Amino acid sequence: MGIRIVIADEHLIFSEALSKCFESVPGFEVVGAVGERSGVIPAASTGGAAVxxxxxxxIGQPWGLADEMRRRVPSCGIALIASRPNKALASRALEAGVLSVVPKEASLPQLIKAIRGVAAGARTISPDLLGPPEHVSMARTLNDRELEILRSTVTGASLKEISRELYLAPGTVRNLASSAIRKLTARNRFDAARIAREHGWI
Structure with missing residues (x-):
């Protein structure tokens, strides 16, 4: 029996083009091509998809759809095509039940190999994307005050509001926020809060 596949991409033309490519791959059978999140689970379940x-x-951030796929269509493995995969993305994807993370610039043979691996229930992922995310080791150095500031940042609080809330001088809050940003290699305070929240640190 062939590998039944559903392709999901926000650009439907990409899904349809990939579907055409797979027609010439022995053992591949595309049973659905969707362009919206709402169509993913129905296509996978009704088509009896394996991948x-x-x-x-x-399927990515937020990862609720991947989690739901694992619950509702457990026989269907997920191969994620990512534009700029990194360790943090790969770590969260694997936690959500994704079995393969394939860079968008990968060749078609690489994608085909990944799909065969997913169909067999195996993780097929570049060794460069495995191991703890770069942010994890940095997160261990965050102190309690920095975590409190990031926690307040998630609520949308300004530096002045955080200063009042934590009974700290505004300059101290700015310094602590800058320290957290540096440790997490974030773009700004809000990006640092996002990273911390996604990894469950706050």
């Missing part, structure tokens, strides 16, 4: 090939935009 969902999905773009990061449709």
């Amino acid at each position: 969902l090939v999905a773009s990061e935009a449709l």
